[in-house]
Amino acid sequence: MNATPLVQSFVSHFGEMGSRWGINRTVGQIYALLFVSEKPLNADEIAERLSFSRSNVSMGLKELESWRLVKLQHYPGDRREYFSTPDDVWAIFKTLAEERKKREVEPTLTMLRGAMMETAGSEADRHAQARMKEMYQLIELVTTWFSDIQHMDVETLQRLMKLGSQVQKVLQFTQSLSKLTGRDTERE
Amino acid sequence: MNATPLVQSFVSHFGEMGSRWGINRTVGQIYALLFVSEKPLNADEIAERLSFSRSNVSMGLKELESWRLVKLQHYPGDRREYFSTPDDVWAIFKTLAEERKKREVEPTLTMLRGAMMETAGSEADRHAQARMKEMYQLIELVTTWFSDIQHMDVETLQRLMKLGSQVQKVLQFTQSLSKLTGRDTERE
DNA sequence: CTCAATTTTCAGGAATTTCTGAAACTTTGA
DNA sequence: TCAAAGTTTCAGAAATTCCTGAAAATTGAG
Numbered sequence: 397m398n399a400t401p402l403v404q405s406f407v408s409h410f411g412e413m414g415s416r417w418g419i420n421r422t423v424g425q426i427y428a429l430l431f432v433s434e435k436p437l438n439a440d441e442i443a444e445r446l447s448f449s450r451s452n453v454s455m456g457l458k459e460l461e462s463w464r465l466v467k468l469q470h471y472p473g474d475r476r477e478y479f480s481t482p483d484d485v486w487a488i489f490k491t492l493a494e495e496r497k498k499r500e501v502e503p504t505l506t507m508l509r510g511a512m513m514e515t516a517g518s519e520a521d522r523h524a525q526a527r528m529k530e531m532y533q534l535i536e537l538v539t540t541w542f543s544d545i546q547h548m549d550v551e552t553l554q555r556l557m558k559l560g561s562q563v564q565k566v567l568q569f570t571q572s573l574s575k576l577t578g579r580d581t582e583r584e
Numbered sequence: 585m586n587a588t589p590l591v592q593s594f595v596s597h598f599g600e601m602g603s604r605w606g607i608n609r610t611v612g613q614i615y616a617l618l619f620v621s622e623k624p625l626n627a628d629e630i631a632e633r634l635s636f637s638r639s640n641v642s643m644g645l646k647e648l649e650s651w652r653l654v655k656l657q658h659y660p661g662d663r664r665e666y667f668s669t670p671d672d673v674w675a676i677f678k679t680l681a682e683e684r685k686k687r688e689v690e691p692t693l694t695m696l697r698g699a700m701m702e703t704a705g706s707e708a709d710r711h712a713q714a715r716m717k718e719m720y721q722l723i724e725l726v727t728t729w730f731s732d733i734q735h736m737d738v739e740t741l742q743r744l745m746k747l748g749s750q751v752q753k754v755l756q757f758t759q760s761l762s763k764l765t766g767r768d769t770e771r772e
Numbered sequence: 773c774t775c776a777a778t779t780t781t782c783a784g785g786a787a788t789t790t791c792t793g794a795a796a797c798t799t800t801g802a
Numbered sequence: 803t804c805a806a807a808g809t810t811t812c813a814g815a816a817a818t819t820c821c822t823g824a825a826a827a828t829t830g831a832g
Contacts, residue, residue: 520588
């Protein structure tokens with residue numbers, strides 16, 4: 397690899413990390429390279445900089461496209477495809493969260509929903525089903541909340557996050573307000 | 585495997601999913617089995633039910649222990665160790681989030697911190713460093729918020745989550761209040 | 773301390789995943 | 803329509819990860 401030590405360490409870190417969760421080393425490194433790159437790169441440039449085979453890069457890029465993590469563009473008079481990552485890190489974060497939800501959470505929710513429909517044939521089954529229900533409700537609450545939050549604009553989100561656990565006080569305050577007015581601020 | 589179809593499908597789903605993110609099939613299945621089990625199981629029982637070798641189960645349990653996801657207990661007059669998962673799904677969720685943070689996020693933050701200390705030797709480096717800083721700030725904000733939230737009690741947390749994006753309105757309200765009083769509710 | 777019960781370690785075979793080069797395919801400009 | 807430039811596919815080699823059985827280590831009752 398012919399990059400500065402700075403970029404070098406960033407790229408290899410993403411390689412290692414990549415394999416710690418779902419994606420592989422190649423994909424992690426390609427992403428990292430694109431993320432810090434000043435200008436979009438074409439597949440050959442990526443292959444050369446990371447010393448991967450051209451075909452490996454092609455597969456990696458396809459994988460990144462399926463995660464919606466890379467942008468594709470063309471330059472006039474050049475037939476090659478140039479890749480880059482979106483500039484806005486918040487947008488990247490949201491995309492990542494959405495995709496992980498789709499790949500890791502949704503299938504589990506579907507399975508759990510199915511299991512909860514089954515008729516329990518034994519005491520053990522009844523217990524298992526109750527446990528699955530607890531898991532289902534937790535996951536559903538958390539993911540619904542997540543997607544609620546994702547639809548907020550970045551400024552509000554940042555404000556909320558900076559507020560941190562102080563939101564508790566705000567909540568207590570509105571709670572006592574709603575007791576006064578008789579209106580409930582909670583949904584459902 | 586000698587389980588009911590209900591437990592069967594739950595366990596195999598966790599096996600598949602397990603390999604989709606960091607942990608392997610064995611570990612996923614052991615966890616799933618313990619999660620729905622009425623009573624704690626010892627290593628031999630687990631090995632038998634899942635048709636894994638005894639040693640594989642031993643390694644899987646060790647892995648789960650390192651994630652703090654299993655409880656260990658003994659019965660009088662029985663030298664074997666019995667394993668189970670905590671009852672409270674919220675507690676499980678928190679543990680999982682903490683461990684993932686420790687394993688997946690902290691190392692990245694450390695690397696980024698290091699990279700940001702380096703002196704950029706070129707225009708490309710300067711750009712890379714700026715990008716890393718954006719990433720660093722986002723991750724730090726999100727994880728700090730997460731741990732803030734984790735320290736809230738479950739009731740408050742649930743209330744907050746059920747509120748969903750309506751929290752936006754509460755926020756706008758307090759914002760206008762603070763304009764009136766001149767006090768700022770945000771930290772930092 | 774001894775011995776049997778239980779758990780852990782670990783070398784190497786099995787299974788899976790990753791990566792490559794060659795070939796097939798696609799696109800576009802002439 | 804053709805040829806050249808570029809991209810994707812895919813079979814199998816290479817690397818990695820997983821899993822097992824055998825042996826070693828640990829534990830605790832007597």
